[in-house]
Amino acid sequence: MAGKPKLHYFNGRGRMETIRWLLAAAGVEFEEQIFHTKEDLEKLRKDGSLLYQQVPMVEIDGMKMVQSRAILNYIAAKHNLCGKDPKQRAFIDMYCEGAMDLNEMIMMLPLKPADTKEKELATILEKATTRYFPVFEKVLKDHGQDFLVGNQLSRADVQLLECILMTEELKADILSKFPLLKAFKARISNIPTIQKFLQPGNQRKPPPTEKSVAAAMKIFY
Ligand SMILES: N[C@@H](CCC(=O)N[C@@H](CS)C(=O)NCC(=O)O)C(=O)O
Numbered sequence: 001m002a003g004k005p006k007l008h009y010f011n012g013r014g015r016m017e018t019i020r021w022l023l024a025a026a027g028v029e030f031e032e033q034i035f036h037t038k039e040d041l042e043k044l045r046k047d048g049s050l051l052y053q054q055v056p057m058v059e060i061d062g063m064k065m066v067q068s069r070a071i072l073n074y075i076a077a078k079h080n081l082c083g084k085d086p087k088q089r090a091f092i093d094m095y096c097e098g099a100m101d102l103n104e105m106i107m108m109l110p111l112k113p114a115d116t117k118e119k120e121l122a123t124i125l126e127k128a129t130t131r132y133f134p135v136f137e138k139v140l141k142d143h144g145q146d147f148l149v150g151n152q153l154s155r156a157d158v159q160l161l162e163c164i165l166m167t168e169e170l171k172a173d174i175l176s177k178f179p180l181l182k183a184f185k186a187r188i189s190n191i192p193t194i195q196k197f198l199q200p201g202n203q204r205k206p207p208p209t210e211k212s213v214a215a216a217m218k219i220f221y
Contacts, residue, residue, distance in 0.1 A: 005030045005060040008044060010216050013205045014107060015068040016056040018100070018162060020204065022072055024197035025158040026079035032203065038219050072096075076155040088150045095136070095148055095156035099163040102132045106166050110213045121170060128167050133178050136160055140180040146187055153191065161188045169207050 005023060009016040011034045023030050035041055045053050051066045058065045061078075065071045076082040076092075083089040105124045112120050139148055148156045164185050167174050175182045189198060197204055208216075 002061050004028075005058055006033055007031070008033045008035065008049070008057040008059070009055050010035055010041075010219055011205070012208060012212050012216055014056075014216070017205055018103065018159060019056060019058060019068060019071050019075070021158055021162045021197065022075045022079075022081070022155055024203065025153070025155075025191070025194050026075060026081060027193045028075075028079070030203070035219065036215070041219055072155065081153065081155040081158070083150055083154055084152075088154075091149045092154045092156045095139070096159045098132050098135060099156070099159040102128055103159075103163050103166060106163075106170065109170075110208045110210075111217075125167075125171055125174065128174060129177070132163075133175070133181060136184075137178045137180050140184060146184075153188075157184075157188050158194070161185060161194070166207075 005028065007016060007019065007030055009032070020030070035044070041055070044050055044055070044057065049064050050057055051064075054066060056066065056068050056071065058071050060071075060074070065074060073082070083092050102124070105120075105127065109117065109120055109124065136148065143151075145151045147153055148160065161184075164175065164181065175185065188194060196202065
C-alpha cells in the first residue's frame with residue numbers, strides 16, 4: 001500500500017492550503033514536510049525534486065507532483081471528486097476556477113503595499129458579493145440540491161467552502177444576503193471528514209499574520 005502523501009511547503013496556507021483541504025475532505029491522511037528557510041527550499045531545488053523549482057510539491061503514489069492545479073486534479077480524480085461525466089466535470093471546473101480566482105485575490109492581499117490594502121480589501125469584498133457568491137447562490141437555487149454539481153460531493157463544494165471561510169475571515173457577515181450559501185456552508189462543514197479538518201489542532205493552517213508573511217518572504221525573496 002502506498003504511504004501517506006507528503007506535502008512540501010512553508011508553514012502557511014498559500015497555494016498548498018486547497019490541497020490540504022481536498023485531501024482532508026477525501027479522508028486521506030497526509031504528512032507535512034515544512035521548510036523554514038531559503039536553504040531548505042534550495043536543498044529541494046538542488047536535489048531535483050521540483051520540476052519548475054517551485055512549491056507546492058506533493059510526494060504521492062511514487063510521484064513528486066508540482067503545479068497546484070495538477071495536484072488538485074489528481075487528488076480529485078483519484079477520490080471521485082470530479083463528477084460522473086465530462087459535462088459535470090466542466091461545471092465543477094468552472095466553479096473551482098471561480099473559487100480559486102477569489103481565493104487567489106485573498107491570498108495575495110497580505111503581500112500588497114500597506115497604502116493599497118484597504119482598497120484591495122474593498123475590491124475583494126465587492127467581487128465576492130457581486131461576482132462570485134451570486135453565481136453559487138443561483139446554482140443552488142436553480143437545482144435545489146445539496147451539492148453544487150450532480151447531487152454528490154465534488155471538489156467544487158470543498159473549494160467553495162474553503163473560499164467562503166476565507167472571505168468570512170475578512171468580513172464575518174459576508175453571507176448575510178446569501179441564505180442558500182449559508183445553509184451550504186453548514187451542510188458541507190458537517191461532512192465528517194471536513195468537520196474533523198475544521199477542528200482546532202488539525203492540519204488546516206491559520207490566516208496569515210504579519211509575522212508569518214515576513215517569514216515566508218524571507219524564504220522566497
Ligand atoms: N503555478 C504554480 C505556481 C507555484 C508558485 O508560484 N510557487 C511559489 C510559492 S507559493 C514559489 O515556489 N515561488 C518561488 C519561485 O517561483 O521561484 C502552482 O500553482 O503550483
